[in-house]
Amino acid sequence: MPIRPLRVSILSLPESGTMAAFGLHEVLGDTGTNEAALSRGMQPTLVASRSGTYRTGTGLQVTPDGGLGDADVVIVCDIHLGRDETPEGRWQSEIEWVRRHVEHGALVCSTCSGSVLLAEAGLLDGAEAASHWTMADLFRDRYPSVKFRPERILCDSGRNGQLITTGGASSWQDLALYLIGRFCGAEEAARVARLFLLGDRGHGQLPFASMARPRQHSDAVIAKIQAWLVDHYATPNPVSAMVARSGLAERSFKRRFSAATGYSPVEYVQALRIEEAKQMLETEDKAIEEIAAAVGYEDPTFFRRLFKRRAGVTPAQYRQRTRIRGLR
Known part of the structure; x- marks a missing residue:
């Protein structure tokens, strides 16, 4: 009996960009397509809490494949907030959906600043977490119990490998190869890396980071x-x-x-x-x-x-x- 494809739900929000969501969808969707390989395939689905087409903060239109259903792997894509915007009160249905998957043993991941949603859900308390380096101030001020690791590209954020966070806008590539290697094998991960020319960022994202903007104050x-x-x-x-x-x-x-x-x-x-x-x-x-x-x-x-x-x-x-x- 063939092994059923791994169900991967890629969560896109109105505050998300499209690079990670579309890139993950294409790369993960190519797994298991090599006739010479006997690896497990993946079935990526772009999901959202709302139905129909919507426009992201970057101005591009997104049409999700479906709603917030069941999945083996959940990926929360990058989140972009304005300078005066906070996560408070946002994404309530998405947070409950993610929590439910954690409770049921699914693998939950984030790319780039998507870890903000996981932190807002309380899933990263006491754990190490990667995110885009520009999120350092937000994590310091709003999520002080999270051990923010700005130098990491991919980070095991606890629950025996059930939570994975990544840092940097292009870290979705590292997450894709990690997931393929974990579920489909090293040979398939190497094939996909060669096919899409996915490279190594072994030095992390610190070389690309600049000084975090000091907080506003009245002193x-x-x-x-x-x-x-x-x-x-x-x-x-x-x-x-x-x-x-x-x-x-x-x-x-x-x-x-x-x-x-x-x-x-x-x-x-x-x-x-x-x-x-x-x-x-x-x-x-x-x-x-x-x-x-x-x-x-x-x-x-x-x-x-x-x-x-x-x-x-x-x-x-x-x-x-x-x-x-x-x-x-």
Whole structure:
């Protein structure tokens, strides 16, 4: 008896884009079609809580294949919210549908910022989770019990492998290969990877991330220090200089700075310096030692270690990657 295809429901929301949903539908739908292979196939279905065609936030029209029925695998696609929009009160029927599948033992996954829906459902509490790096502020403020992993492309988010989250807009490709390998075998995953030219992003998404936008606040003293740092991030002993300019006691300054920005003073300076270093690596031919000195680090070895910790790759690797992407 042939094994029935795996039922995969790809959830698309009005707040979702179409790249992941359509890409997953096409790639997963190709599994099991190779006559030489005896692998299990997949039956992807684009689902939504509403019927009929609707327009996404990107302006494209989507016509779901069906409603929120039963599935072996559920995939929540990326979610795009405006600056002043919050997840609060959204997706109630979709959240109940996802929870029901978790309770019944289905595999539940998310691509990119789709993990926000899983976090809103309370499914990621106490677990590690990947998402797009721009979601760091939202996870920090709204889901503090979730261990946000911005460097991850694919993350086991608990329940013995029943929850899988991914990070980055193109991470749906990694999820597709993971699912094919898990359910259809490594040979089929390799065939699909060759067919669709799905590549490796072993360094994660940190090389593509920029400094998270500091939260809005009303602390005038801290705002003044932030404005000063824009042109003085390379100042020697910057935290001491910041404290002196603020007129506050060091302990009070550090407490107020962290409360206002979400960063400790030293983390904030490091983030500014690494962002400037990225710009220089992308646009200039200076030696890495010169760039380190220009952003405030006399010790190039320390600079390289810090850069790799924050960007996921060495300065040399970052320069090479950006030039390959055509930025030079």
